[in-house]
Amino acid sequence: MQIIFGAGALGQAVMRELLRKGKQVLMVNRSSIPALPEEVEWVQGDARDVHFCNQVCKDADVIYNCIGIPYHKWAQEWPAIQRGIIEGAASSQAKLIYADNLYGYGAHEGPLHENLPYRPVGTKTSVRAKLSQMVLEAHRQGNIRAAIGRGSDFYGPGVRSAVLGERVFQAALLGKPVELIGDIDQPHTHIYIDDFACGLVSLSEKDEALGQIWHIPAAETVTTRQLVELIFHETGCSPKYRIARGPLLTVMGWFSPTMREFKELTYMFHRPFIVDHSKFENAFGIRMTPHQEAVRRTMDWYRKNQK
Structure with missing residues (x-):
C-alpha cells in the first residue's frame, strides 16, 4: 500500500504516477478530498494525531x-504534522518520502545544491530547515527509512496557489495581466508538478536514496518572463504584466495574509534562483518534461477547469 498524506496538487500528481505504475493508493487529508479515481481509497484525518497516523x-x-x-x-x-507522519512510518517500517521545497537554504549565491548549509531568513525558512532535520535525524537513529526530495516552485495541473498558478494561467486564458513578483528577467528554476511527482516516486524505489536529500530534476532554467511568454503563446495573445515590487508588497500584505507571509521569501525573486539537480541525474538518470509541453498540458487543464 502506498499512502499519500495531502490531497493537494502535489499529492494528486504523486497519485497519478503511482497509478500509472499499478500501485494501490490511499490518500489521507485533513479536510474533504476532491473527486478521485474509483480505485483510489481515501480517509479523512489529522496527521498531528500520532494514534491516527499509526493506524492509517x-x-x-x-x-x-x-x-x-x-x-x-x-x-x-x-x-506536529511531521512528528505524526514520522511516527506512522516508524510503526509500520514503511519508507518515508518527504516532499520538501528549497526554503530552508535561505539566500545563497550560485546554484543551490544539496550540501549547502541552512541559512533561514525568517519563520518559514526556519520551519522548513527544522522539518528536514527531523526526518534525517529519525533516519540516522534507525527509527525510519527516509529520503527527502526537494523541488523548486512548481506549476501544472491542479496548481492554483503558486507563482505560476491561476494568477498567470487563468489570467492568460482571460486575456488579463498576469500578477508576478520581483524581477521577472532573472533566471528562476520552475518544475513541472508531474516531474516532481515522478522524482519522488523514483526515490521510493531506490534504497540507495535513503538517508539523503535529493533535488528533483526540472527542465531548463529560464527566466519567469520566458515562461510567461510560452504560456501566452498557447493563447495566441501577447502577455501583459502587473508586477509587485518593494513597497507595493508591503501594501498588498495589509490586505492579504498570504502576501504578508510571503514577503519573507521574496529574496528568491530578485536574484538568480537556479537549482542544481546533478546529484539525482548522476545517480538515477533523468526524466523531464520540456517547458513547452508542460505549459501545454497545464493550459489544457485550466481550460477544462476554469472558475
Whole structure:
C-alpha cells in the first residue's frame, strides 16, 4: 500500500504516477478530498494525531508526505504534522518520502545544491530547515527509512496557489495581466508538478536514496518572463504584466495574509534562483518534461477547469 498524506496538487500528481505504475493508493487529508479515481481509497484525518497516523499507516509500504498548509500556520502546525507522519512510518517500517521545497537554504549565491548549509531568513525558512532535520535525524537513529526530495516552485495541473498558478494561467486564458513578483528577467528554476511527482516516486524505489536529500530534476532554467511568454503563446495573445515590487508588497500584505507571509521569501525573486539537480541525474538518470509541453498540458487543464 502506498499512502499519500495531502490531497493537494502535489499529492494528486504523486497519485497519478503511482497509478500509472499499478500501485494501490490511499490518500489521507485533513479536510474533504476532491473527486478521485474509483480505485483510489481515501480517509479523512489529522496527521498531528500520532494514534491516527499509526493506524492509517499500519499496512503501508511507502508513505509520501505531500501536505501543504497555509503559510501563517507553518510554525504552529508543521512540526506536529511531521512528528505524526514520522511516527506512522516508524510503526509500520514503511519508507518515508518527504516532499520538501528549497526554503530552508535561505539566500545563497550560485546554484543551490544539496550540501549547502541552512541559512533561514525568517519563520518559514526556519520551519522548513527544522522539518528536514527531523526526518534525517529519525533516519540516522534507525527509527525510519527516509529520503527527502526537494523541488523548486512548481506549476501544472491542479496548481492554483503558486507563482505560476491561476494568477498567470487563468489570467492568460482571460486575456488579463498576469500578477508576478520581483524581477521577472532573472533566471528562476520552475518544475513541472508531474516531474516532481515522478522524482519522488523514483526515490521510493531506490534504497540507495535513503538517508539523503535529493533535488528533483526540472527542465531548463529560464527566466519567469520566458515562461510567461510560452504560456501566452498557447493563447495566441501577447502577455501583459502587473508586477509587485518593494513597497507595493508591503501594501498588498495589509490586505492579504498570504502576501504578508510571503514577503519573507521574496529574496528568491530578485536574484538568480537556479537549482542544481546533478546529484539525482548522476545517480538515477533523468526524466523531464520540456517547458513547452508542460505549459501545454497545464493550459489544457485550466481550460477544462476554469472558475
